[in-house]
Every structure is written in structure tokens, then in C-alpha cells.
Amino acid sequence: MINLEQVEAMIKAELPDAQVQVQDLTGGGDHLQAIVVSSAFEGKSLVKQHQLVYGALQQAMATEAIHALALKTYTPAAWNAASQVV
Template structure:
């Protein structure tokens, strides 16, 4: 069974403290906008690694593709 955007959102939220989190997708391809204080001082690849760590094995087993916009709260306010 393919995961829903809501399930992917819950997976991310369970492993990463987010101030804002939106997930869209069709069951295989997802796009997430993630705002987290934990991204402060981190490069883009480090931010993505935090999200992948929150998803764990689901990234290999359930989620085919995930595109992300990862922002700090300050970056989110400026957007």
C-alpha cells in the first residue's frame, strides 16, 4: 500500500521537531516544505540528511521520491 501525504508528514514530524510542515504527493512522489529550528547553521545537504534520518527505512521501502524545501524559521518568515 502506498503512503499518503499525511502519513509522510507524520513520519517526518515524529522524527524532527518542525515549526511548519506541508507534504503533497501522489503516493510515490512527494514534495515537502519543512521549517525547523534544527536546520539553523546547517548546509542544504545536512538539512536533507536530518529529514532522511527522520524517515529512516521508509525512504527505501515506502517512499519512491521526496523533494524538499528545508528552511529555518527566519528563512520561512522572509519567504
């Protein structure tokens, strides 16, 4: 089993400037949702952004410590724009 702080640390190890919010969707610890904001996503497609995050979590996903991950990625500018929407 993996805890939310470990998931956040794994993402930040790969994307040091990332702001990360992780939630456990089911209470079982293996179905997670993550929102990741990083300047590393600038100029990258959504698929490439997700691949960066999945790369950081590769080991946890391979061992099925994380069984499912709902992922939302944003550049800082996109996050600021999304945060302005009411």
C-alpha cells in the same frame, strides 16, 4: 503505500517543532514534495538539513513507499523571509 499524514508524522517525530507541508506530485503516492520549516536547521548546511529529513523518512524510502522526494528546507527566519517575497 504511505499517506501524506504518515509522512508528516514521521518528519515531526524526528523534528518535533517542524512545520511540514507534503504534496503528492503524481497522484500515485510515491513521488512527493515536502516543505519543512524547523529551528533544528539553524546553523546547518542545506545538505545537513536534508539529511535530517531523509533520516526521518529512511524506512519509507528504503521500502520504496516513497520513491522520490522533492525537498525544500528552511529555518523559521528563512521561511519568514521567503514568505515576504511577492
